[in-house]
Amino acid sequence: MTQGATTTKATFPSVEWFKAISAIVNDDPGYNHIGTCDATVGVRIPDLEKNYLLTFEAFEVSDVREVTPAGAEDTDFWLEMPYAKWKEMLENIKQNGKADLHHTLNTIDLEDPEGFARSHDGYRRDAFYRFNQTFQYFFDSSAKIDTAFV
Amino acid sequence: MADAAAPDIPEDLAQVAQEKSIPLELVRRAMALGFPVEAIKMQMSQPGVTAEAAEQFIAEQEKIRGAGGEISVPPELKAIADEFGWPEELVKRALKLGAGVDMLMNQIKAGIRPDQAERFIEQQERAQQGGMEAALDLSWMKVPTEWGIRVRPGKKGLTVGMINVGTYADIPDVWPYHTEMPRGAYPLAGIPTMGYTIYEKAELWADNCADLYEEAIQRRWRPATDIPWDTVEPLPDEIEKAMCQVCTYLCEKGLLAGDVVGKWLPEMSYGYHEVKLYLSTAEFDYARQFEIFRKRALSNGGGMGMQSPGYFHRAIIDARGWTETSAVLHILSNSFVMGIYQLGEYTAHNEAESLIYRLCMQDVARQLAYGVQHLKYFLSRHQDRRAEVHNYLNKGEAIFVFEEEKDTPIKEALIILLGGGTSGEQVADGMSKLEYFRTRWVRDYLARLAAAGLPDRREKIHPSLKKYVQQPEKTEAQAA
Amino acid sequence: MAISPDLLHKVSTEEDPPELDLSWLQPREAQQVERVRAGRRGMTFDEVERGREVPDHVNAFTLRPRDARRREDAVRTGQYYSDKSDVWSENARLLYEEAVQRQWSSATDIPWEKVTPLPDDLERAMCQLCTFLTEVEFIAGDAPAQWLPKIPNDYYETKLFILSQIMDEARHLDVFRKRAFVNGGGLLSEGQSGPSLRIILDAKDFTEMSAIMHVFAEGFVQSLFRTGELVSFNEAEKAIYRLCAQDESRHLGFGVMHLKYILDTVPERREEIHHYLDQVEGPLSLDITQAGASGATPFFDEAIMILAGGGLKGVDKGAERLMEVRKKQVNEYMHRLEVAGLGERRDRMNPFFRSLLDPPRN
The missing domain is CATH 1.10.620.20 (Ribonucleotide Reductase, subunit A)
Structure with a gap:
């Protein structure tokens, strides 16, 4: 991915931040080229008590909303890590234009004994792998905006 | 062209003849031999048909067909037919349909069996009597499958899941057919098994x-x-x-x-x-x-x-x-x-x-x-x-x-x-x-x-x- | 980020880890190859296999990939062909790469919105044709699939090509089923092609299967797809036939070149191959030469005649078009056999077919 002109500013974590990324990928032929993705994905940042629900549908991210912890877990899987690690990942993406080899979703997942991607259902959790490139592309696209951190 | 108005040649037939540069006189001779108008039109429409070829064909047919419409088999054709066991009556029926002598001789020599030929000739006779439409079976048009399905593409285009509608969405616990019949089609009797083993x-x-x-x-x-x-x-x-x-x-x-x-x-x-x-x-x-x-x-x-x-x-x-x-x-x-x-x-x-x-x-x-x-x-x-x-x-x-x-x-x-x-x-x-x-x-x-x-x-x-x-x-x- | 050392310490079971064997990566034992850079078409097999030999004969009893080091203690996994000629086609590598590049989606690459209502007779004929095609297409997936466990991994190119063909045939099954459901129609009657298609499944040899399926049957279907494109009523149908014909060309290409390879390298199999073609030309010949109820698949014939004639009223014209298609099918079939080196088939072809052949080209 090449880094284009930065036009959007948003604070992580917030609904606006996720919507800004959604707007970018929904208009990106590169994202479309990866293929359809149908999954509900929770985002949890426990130490900030922030929880979000992202809905990936066909070729777009169709919905973003803030939810309760239970709402974030009532998904195919949720991505959970402390705020500092979220920040490290996003800063790395910004710095490199995309995640470097040590900050991909899978790598982060493997390094956490509890997993970065978690689920109450062993089948639904596999959506993390089935659509992995879509999710990676989604977070890599945050390089295209100016992220402020709380 | 003044001839086009001649009462015995339908206008559309005359038009085809004109397009192919085939003299109307030849068309009249073909009609006199008893060939149906549609058959003549079809023959003339074939690619590569020329006035010379048409003349040759009509002349041959005039030689074969007597004044009363009876067919005589040329000796060279009869010899071949006898050699390969084709009954004379079958040969006559083929000739009556307008088969060329050379073509018929080639097919007999190629090894087409009389029983195979007869089925084809029967069909062509039916077609000549009422046009090809009359010769069709068309039973497939009336089979009792669900009709009127109109699925529109969705966000992911037209997917396999979307077309499982109406009775086509019924996926039985046991599939009773041993052939390749698609689910929801109408089964025919007598189709051999394909040897599948998983039906549940x-x-x-x-x-x-x-x-x-x-x-x-x-x-x-x-x-x-x-x-x-x-x-x-x-x-x-x-x-x-x-x-x-x-x-x-x-x-x-x-x-x-x-x-x-x-x-x-x-x-x-x-x-x-x-x-x-x-x-x-x-x-x-x-x-x-x-x-x-x-x-x-x-x-x-x-x-x-x-x-x-x-x-x-x-x-x-x-x-x-x-x-x-x-x-x-x-x-x-x-x-x-x-x-x-x-x-x-x-x-x-x-x-x-x-x-x-x-x-x-x-x-x-x-x-x-x-x-x-x-x-x-x-x-x-x-x-x-x-x-x-x-x-x-x-x-x-x-x-x-x-x-x-x-x-x-x-x-x-x-x-x-x-x-x-x-x-x-x-x-x-x-x-x-x-x-x-x-x-x-x-x-x-x-x-x-x-x-x-x-x-x-x-x-x-x-x-x-x-x-x-x-x-x-x-x-x-x-x-x- | 990294895995916590404490955690790693906890899962470590050995105080002193044993020495590794490592014999498998000793320079003497392990393979060394030149580094390869991607070419104009990317990192293709032609690039990575350049200069590498494909053996003419192998003793394959395991799933060892070509060039991998043999383990003497490996258990046998099956019985495989041992001669390259049995399965090889010089274009398999190319055709597989082409298949990967030229995949398409029946869900999103067909402009389905362009399908507009047709008169009832035409829609029914189209749906009967679709019922027929969705029925017969996957025989060309099932039949080659059953040969995969017989092909040694040394000739992986053929395996990959067959795997791509299975994918293609699935899409064909699917796209014609979809067409039947988008325009107010549905599926109609089962076809009558079972007896002729059984011959493909019954094949007892890869070359037999390939000759009768790739060269004969898929050749005929290819001509049909091209005709389908000609008689299509809208851009969606045209796209379907064009894309299917493109896929079918690869399958045909494999078959013709496999036949050529075996005739070049094992000429004594020539008569045997003629016999397979005698078998397959037999039942289908009635279908190919006779338009309408006397054919082997009259429902299919009737549907084509109606479509090609623009409706029931035009079936006379449709019958002519059908005969043109059949003439084309037979002549193209003969031409492919000539390319493969089986030109003498002209003189022993089924008489029905022979009656449709153009004079030989000089």
């Missing part, structure tokens, strides 16, 4: 297979051009060799799975086409699995490594039923393959390898998804066969563990990749990490089986794998 829905179905089929197509990728091959740089020799050993292992796994699913596809009856469709995409994924890892092995100075002992291959090949095959291949074996992909991405040395493993993860995740949903469906219909499934897994896990012990190259390759080299410290680090990853693989494997309806597998898992099973944390009450 529970033996192959998964509720997600239509979606997985479309997903596989949408998320396809191209190893030759979608990977940034230029990011692959020379690696230390032992790392490159370790990488190539893993590639060799995955190449072999890919072709094994291709063979196994290929063997089972022709066993699956047509009523469950969604399953056949999805498994076809899986076949293509296996080809890509082989392709990508052979290309990686041969592109950076390493080369192919050592083959597997093959014990675990046999556990998959030897399965005698599809559900057994799927449980061992899709869930047990692929949970391990998924683990290798995760580890491969984790230890990737460049963008190319990182992307290769991520894309492969997606492909194998679909296979896992089919396997889990199939087993879930099977168990929901056959609660009485739970113990049988556990036995398949007992056998599969035992051979898997045995193979792991014997396959030194793949084990050591993973240790080298995880540790970053072959020094004592690196090996120790690699071994610790491999142990750590095994706990994850076993955790994910058991989670998938639990989702499929076998939560009790964690108690039954092979002893050698049991040490990797994480025990649920005790509640405060239990601890007390």
